[in-house]
Amino acid sequence: xxxxxxxxxxxxxxxxxxxxxxxxxxxxxxxxxxxxxxxxxxxxxxxxxxxxxxxxxxxxxxxxxxxxxxxxxxxxxxxxxxxxxxxxxxxxxxxxxxxxxxxxxxxxxxxxxxxxxxxxxxxxxxxxxxxxxxxxxxxxxxxxxxxxxxxxxxxxxxxx
Amino acid sequence: xxxxxxxxxxxxxxxxxxxxxxxxxxxxxxxxxxxxxxxxxxxxxxxxxxxxxxxxxxxxxxxxxxx
Numbered sequence: 001x002x003x004x005x006x007x008x009x010x011x012x013x014x015x016x017x018x019x020x021x022x023x024x025x026x027x028x029x030x031x032x033x034x035x036x037x038x039x040x041x042x043x044x045x046x047x048x049x050x051x052x053x054x055x056x057x058x059x060x061x062x063x064x065x066x067x068x069x070x071x072x073x074x075x076x077x078x079x080x081x082x083x084x085x086x087x088x089x090x091x092x093x094x095x096x097x098x099x100x101x102x103x104x105x106x107x108x109x110x111x112x113x114x115x116x117x118x119x120x121x122x123x124x125x126x127x128x129x130x131x132x133x134x135x136x137x138x139x140x141x142x143x144x145x146x147x148x149x150x151x152x153x154x155x156x157x158x159x160x
Numbered sequence: 161x162x163x164x165x166x167x168x169x170x171x172x173x174x175x176x177x178x179x180x181x182x183x184x185x186x187x188x189x190x191x192x193x194x195x196x197x198x199x200x201x202x203x204x205x206x207x208x209x210x211x212x213x214x215x216x217x218x219x220x221x222x223x224x225x226x227x
Contacts, residue, residue: 001183001184001202001223001224002183002221002222002223003162004202005181005183005200005202005205005221005223006162006221007162008202008205008206008209009162009205009209009213009219009221010161010162012205012206012209012210013210013215014209014213014215014219015215016217016218016219017162017163017218017219017221018162018163018164018165018169018170018173018178018218018219018220018221019162019163019164019165019220019221019222020164020165020166020167020170020220020221020222021164021222021225022166022167022225023222023223023224023225024182024184024192024193024194024222024223024224024225025224025225026167026225027167027194027222028192030167032167032194033195034192034193034194034195035192035193035194035195035196035197036189036190036191036192036193037190037191037192038191038192039192116192
């Protein structure tokens with residue numbers, strides 16, 4: 001739609017026309033602020049816990065588990081140096097062989113969600129799919145934080 | 161030929177005075193739009209574009225994505 005709009009404006013004589021082709025989805029996925037009736041409604045990106053422990057693929061499971069637990073977590077997200085999500089370690093994965101590499105221990109390629117999804121929609125999805133935790137990522141796969149089902153359900157209760 | 165820009169260029173250009181235009185239907189604009197954007201749905205451009213936009217300033221248009 002925006003290419004047609006841009007071309008039409010140009011044909012109407014506007015000299016400097018630009019197109020933000022990645023559009024509103026890109027903006028929302030980056031977690032940037034918006035205006036409008038949905039602007040103040042809680043979203044996945046609002047509720048995602050940004051303090052979730054992260055780890056690299058070449059770390060040992062035992063060290064990651066100790067680090068996560070010392071921070072009060074029973075989960076961690078495996079990422080690269082750019083914080084692109086490669087895997088998820090839930091309590092069951094963290095309970096594995098402490099000498100195992102994260103690349104072997106993690107649950108690879110977990111489902112991820114964009115920051116703009118409304119919290120109420122996330123709550124319904126996570127409950128229906130029995131997802132206790134889920135990474136929230138930008139459109140280019142970078143970790144925003146970890147969303148906990150209990151957080152979105154609680155938010156839904158408050159909003160009801 | 162319209163020039164394609166990214167998120168960072170958009171912010172810089174809007175700060176410098178470019179006009180930001182969402183061309184989606186007005187209901188979608190009402191729910192969520194980029195800060196400072198005006199609503200000018202694609203179907204209204206012919207009738208309203210010249211009245212509502214300044215020819216002397218850059219115009220940036222966007223919709224959801226490439227669709």
